[in-house]
Amino acid sequence: MEQTVVMTGASRGIGRTAARHLASRPGMHLVLLSRTTPQALVDELRAAGGSVTVIRADLSSLRSVSEAADEVVELVLSGRLPPIGALVCNAGVQHANALSRTVDEFEATVAVNVLANHVLLRKLQDHLEFGARIVVTVSDTHFGDLRHNLGMVPGPQWRPVETLARVAAFPTPSSSSAGRTAYSTSKLAAIYLVHEYARRLPAGLTITSFNPGFVPGTDLARDADAVSRFAMRRIMPLLSLTPLATSPDRAGRFLADAVLGTASAPSGAYIDRDRVAASSPESYDRQREREAWEAVEALTARFLPSSADPNPGRENR
Numbered sequence: 001m002e003q004t005v006v007m008t009g010a011s012r013g014i015g016r017t018a019a020r021h022l023a024s025r026p027g028m029h030l031v032l033l034s035r036t037t038p039q040a041l042v043d044e045l046r047a048a049g050g051s052v053t054v055i056r057a058d059l060s061s062l063r064s065v066s067e068a069a070d071e072v073v074e075l076v077l078s079g080r081l082p083p084i085g086a087l088v089c090n091a092g093v094q095h096a097n098a099l100s101r102t103v104d105e106f107e108a109t110v111a112v113n114v115l116a117n118h119v120l121l122r123k124l125q126d127h128l129e130f131g132a133r134i135v136v137t138v139s140d141t142h143f144g145d146l147r148h149n150l151g152m153v154p155g156p157q158w159r160p161v162e163t164l165a166r167v168a169a170f171p172t173p174s175s176s177s178a179g180r181t182a183y184s185t186s187k188l189a190a191i192y193l194v195h196e197y198a199r200r201l202p203a204g205l206t207i208t209s210f211n212p213g214f215v216p217g218t219d220l221a222r223d224a225d226a227v228s229r230f231a232m233r234r235i236m237p238l239l240s241l242t243p244l245a246t247s248p249d250r251a252g253r254f255l256a257d258a259v260l261g262t263a264s265a266p267s268g269a270y271i272d273r274d275r276v277a278a279s280s281p282e283s284y285d286r287q288r289e290r291e292a293w294e295a296v297e298a299l300t301a302r303f304l305p306s307s308a309d310p311n312p313g314r315e316n317r
Contacts (some may be wrong), residue, residue, distance in 0.1 A: 005022055097175060099167050134201075196292065
């Protein structure tokens with residue numbers, strides 16, 4: 001059976017590997033949402049027999065995300081693409097400070113890691129076929145302990161999402177520590193929203209969060225200082241030979257498996273690499289989950305259809 005997989009963050013890192021695995025599946029049509037066309041990857045996938053469409057989407061612009069979603073819907077409704085069987089929100093950013101601002105005047109980390117995913121999901125949810133899977137890439141930095149991130153990223157410091165969406169939400173906002181705190185906190189917010197989506201999405205849709213583990217060797221730290229970039233790209237990859245880290249190739253295969261449903265996972269579950277596990281104790285908070293949902297709905301309302309139901313589906317509370 002043919003189906004479309006809509007994916008962000010496929011141009012590099014674990015997303016690139018996942019895209020290779022997904023494109024190799026019979027009947028799979030990949031739609032890559034990307035700021036620029038990853039031509040080398042597209043050529044590679046097509047040469048291997050894969051079906052690939054690239055739609056321009058700048059995740060730091062919620063209008064761009066909304067328009068990209070509209071383009072996907074148009075292609076599906078016109079029959080130029082098969083029904084959407086999966087949505088993969090894999091893209092993520094980590095900045096060297098907490099002062100980076102998007103064109104929408106949001107703090108850039110939260111805008112890309114949280115708000116863009118929300119706009120994309122809300123615009124596409126009514127066009128996902130029954131049985132579709134939604135996978136949101138998160139991070140075990142939300143645990144905030146030495147075991148999960150080797151002390152490289154400070155733990156989350158929760159604030160209301162309205163505060164997190166503004167620049168300078170953390171002390172010493174110009175520091176790399178504030179930028180990394182914004183990252184871990186945005187991933188905690190993403191998990192809260194996955195829990196809330198699971199209660200609110202229509203029956204027949206499954207949403208999970210996916211943690212690739214500590215994956216050195218990717219470009220996630222591309223905006224960090226020179227020393228940190230060197231360590232992540234040249235030194236930390238050696239940890240992939242130990243249980244402390246995951247190689248980009250293995251993490252990408254795990255992501256593809258999560259999209260394909262290789263491991264059975266209920267809606268709202270946290271997939272830790274290749275198995276369902278518990279996320280941090282802090283990540284289970286009904287009040288924060290509901291408040292986060294209400295906040296992102298309000299912050300992104302102007303980028304959603306005016307007729308959008310803010311409470312789609314039936315809440316199982």
